[in-house]
Amino acid sequence: MLTIKDLYVSIEGREILSGVNLSVNAGEIHAIMGPNGSGKSTLAAVLAGRETFTVTRGTALYKGVDLLALPPEERARLGLFLGFQYPVEIPGLTSVNFMKAAVNEQRKYKNLPPLSSGEFLKLMRQKMAVVEMDPSFVGRGVNVGFSGGEKKRNEIFQMAMLEPQLAILDETDSGLDVDALRVVANGVNTLKTKDNAFVVITHYQRLLDYIVPDVVHVLYKGRIIKSGSKELALEVENKGYDHIINKE
Amino acid sequence: MKEYTYIPEVQRIFTCTVPGENIRQVFLVDGILQEEENRADGVFLTRGPEGKGLLLNINKDCTDRPIQIISVRSENLPQPLEFSNTWMLEPGAKAQIIVCDHTLKEYLYSTLRFSNIILGEGAHLDILFMQNEHGRSRYRLDLNVELKKNARLNCHILSLYGGTIQNKVQVHLLGPGAACYLDGLYLADCEQNTEYHIAVKHHSPNCHSSQLFKGILDNQAKALFNGIIYVAPGAQKTEALQANHNLLLTNDAKITTQPQLEIYADDVKCSHGATIGRLDEQVLFYMRSRGIPLAEAQMMQQMAFVQDVLKHVPNPAIRSRLEKMVESRLRGEFTKCAHCTMHCC
Numbered sequence: 001m002l003t004i005k006d007l008y009v010s011i012e013g014r015e016i017l018s019g020v021n022l023s024v025n026a027g028e029i030h031a032i033m034g035p036n037g038s039g040k041s042t043l044a045a046v047l048a049g050r051e052t053f054t055v056t057r058g059t060a061l062y063k064g065v066d067l068l069a070l071p072p073e074e075r076a077r078l079g080l081f082l083g084f085q086y087p088v089e090i091p092g093l094t095s096v097n098f099m100k101a102a103v104n105e106q107r108k109y110k111n112l113p114p115l116s117s118g119e120f121l122k123l124m125r126q127k128m129a130v131v132e133m134d135p136s137f138v139g140r141g142v143n144v145g146f147s148g149g150e151k152k153r154n155e156i157f158q159m160a161m162l163e164p165q166l167a168i169l170d171e172t173d174s175g176l177d178v179d180a181l182r183v184v185a186n187g188v189n190t191l192k193t194k195d196n197a198f199v200v201i202t203h204y205q206r207l208l209d210y211i212v213p214d215v216v217h218v219l220y221k222g223r224i225i226k227s228g229s230k231e232l233a234l235e236v237e238n239k240g241y242d243h244i245i246n247k248e
Numbered sequence: 249m250k251e252y253t254y255i256p257e258v259q260r261i262f263t264c265t266v267p268g269e270n271i272r273q274v275f276l277v278d279g280i281l282q283e284e285e286n287r288a289d290g291v292f293l294t295r296g297p298e299g300k301g302l303l304l305n306i307n308k309d310c311t312d313r314p315i316q317i318i319s320v321r322s323e324n325l326p327q328p329l330e331f332s333n334t335w336m337l338e339p340g341a342k343a344q345i346i347v348c349d350h351t352l353k354e355y356l357y358s359t360l361r362f363s364n365i366i367l368g369e370g371a372h373l374d375i376l377f378m379q380n381e382h383g384r385s386r387y388r389l390d391l392n393v394e395l396k397k398n399a400r401l402n403c404h405i406l407s408l409y410g411g412t413i414q415n416k417v418q419v420h421l422l423g424p425g426a427a428c429y430l431d432g433l434y435l436a437d438c439e440q441n442t443e444y445h446i447a448v449k450h451h452s453p454n455c456h457s458s459q460l461f462k463g464i465l466d467n468q469a470k471a472l473f474n475g476i477i478y479v480a481p482g483a484q485k486t487e488a489l490q491a492n493h494n495l496l497l498t499n500d501a502k503i504t505t506q507p508q509l510e511i512y513a514d515d516v517k518c519s520h521g522a523t524i525g526r527l528d529e530q531v532l533f534y535m536r537s538r539g540i541p542l543a544e545a546q547m548m549q550q551m552a553f554v555q556d557v558l559k560h561v562p563n564p565a566i567r568s569r570l571e572k573m574v575e576s577r578l579r580g581e582f583t584k585c586a587h588c589t590m591h592c593c
């Protein structure tokens with residue numbers, strides 16, 4: 001589904017990713033761990049199409065398409081989703097209207113007519129239930145005044161609305177209490193099929209108890225220095241990154 | 249194709265259905281009232297000095313039926329025009345007024361309207377100014393409002409289209425308990441120029457005023473916001489707020505904003521603030537990452553920006569029409585609407 005080869009990325013002349021290789025197949029869950037500043041969010045943002053970063057080398061193929069050549073909206077319409085580490089607040093735009101626009105853009109792309117208000121509300125209610133979100137949230141400005149945990153839950157709600165084929169979740173577990181963590185994990189597990197894939201970026205092994213990864217990668221200084229089974233996450237948790245870095 | 253009803257005695261005048269069904273429409277053509285002096289449902293109306301402008305007197309018998317004052321510049325008078333209006337609400341009267349200004353031709357019209365509004369004790373006025381002419385017109389409003397004890401003014405000014413738009417607004421809070429909510433929205437592009445000179449003057453204690461002005465400027469458009477809150481000696485327990493926020497879409501667009509406070513009383517709560525910003529790249533990326541195309545994302549961010557001004561418009565039917573108008577204005581589709589024969593609103 002996604003094949004990243006030798007990806008180099010820099011910002012303002014500073015190299016942040018230095019040769020990332022990663023291959024994700026349909027039906028898989030990948031976890032990416034790594035110390036602060038190692039480039040995890042950068043990798044996620046570059047895949048989603050953030051233009052502030054410059055790709056200096058390498059390729060990323062998504063379902064056979066040159067992902068890096070597409071604007072962010074087209075990547076989204078092809079089924080890519082980024083759950084933001086820091087979701088953005090948009091005062092003056094309600095979640096309802098935001099999601100209506102997003103869902104209908106996606107439908108337009110698939111040559112489907114826009115959803116009627118009734119159909120849309122029904123879909124929304126159904127997806128809010130998945131993340132146990134209070135309906136009052138969608139009438140508020142997007143993420144405005146949401147707590148850290150509520151913002152993350154809202155990201156999963158948006159993911160549920162858009163039903164992506166490849167979802168990259170950037171620290172969606174950070175700042176969540178145990179109940180919210182279970183809700184987020186449950187959201188992912190509910191949406192998981194053999195045809196889609198997830199890349200979860202996390203600092204904590206805890207999340208991976210709920211969302212069991214097929215592969216765990218350790219990103220360090222812009223490169224994946226180790227990949228392994230879910231036991232690698234335990235090793236990180238118990239012994240820290242230094243141990244792995246020194247061994248490599 | 250929709251059938252338009254023309255006012256039979258006035259050629260080329262249209263029926264505007266923007267504000268909904270139940271509305272009293274009053275037409276002024278080149279500053280001249282198009283109906284005889286009359287009195288009905290607590291509303292007395294007649295021509296002003298020299299037969300120009302509109303005198304309105306509204307008493308407590310006035311129903312909640314909105315009054316729409318449609319002022320049109322015709323091709324018969326391309327010269328500059330000045331006229332003055334006086335609109336008076338008797339004590340305890342409540343009224344809703346919508347003022348729409350249009351031009352029938354793309355002449356270099358210049359129009360100056362002096363409008364004096366007097367709100368008697370406990371009177372409530374909701375008033376909306378729709379400034380919607382064309383790129384070569386020169387629109388000037390000189391508005392002076394006096395509020396007596398416990399009177400309340402809810403005033404919205406929407407500068408949608410005009411070559412030069414100048415709004416000079418003075419609000420005098422003359423009796424205790426008077427309250428003034430004053431909002432403005434200006435959307436300008438090309439070479440358009442919009443000016444707001446606002447003064448809210450607290451002459452009496454225990455009055456409240458709140459102002460929110462927002463603008464979006466595209467291309468080489470220019471705007472000036474000059475706002476002053478004045479609190480007279482002895483006007484204690486005044487609460488006065490003012491905010492002016494601007495969004496510049498290009499490097500050539502220019503805004504000058506000068507919020508000022510002039511306070512001569514010590515027990516008051518006053519605040520003011522101004523911001524100038526651009527479209528937020530992070531918000532745009534967030535929207536695009538959900539599949540919303542760039543142009544649409546830019547549009548949505550602008551609509552989000554003006555939302556709180558529109559939200560203050562109390563009549564829901566008018567509010568939703570305004571939202572559509574603002575959106576089509578921002579999309580550059582202005583100014584075509586299925587609701588009237590003019591390509592205006």
Ligand SMILES: Nc1ncnc2c1ncn2[C@@H]1O[C@H](COP(=O)(O)OP(=O)(O)OP(=O)(O)O)[C@@H](O)[C@H]1O
Binds near residue numbers: 035036040041085
């Ligand atoms: N816009 C930017 N301008 C300059 N430097 C940046 C920018 N974005 C990221 N960086 C730098 O790139 C490096 C990698 O950042 P990134 O956010 O990808 O790390 P991360 O692995 O996600 O860290 P964390 O675990 O703290 O979220 C950091 O050193 C960061 O300072």
Ligand SMILES: [Mg+2]
Binds near residue numbers: 040171
């Ligand atoms: Mg990060």
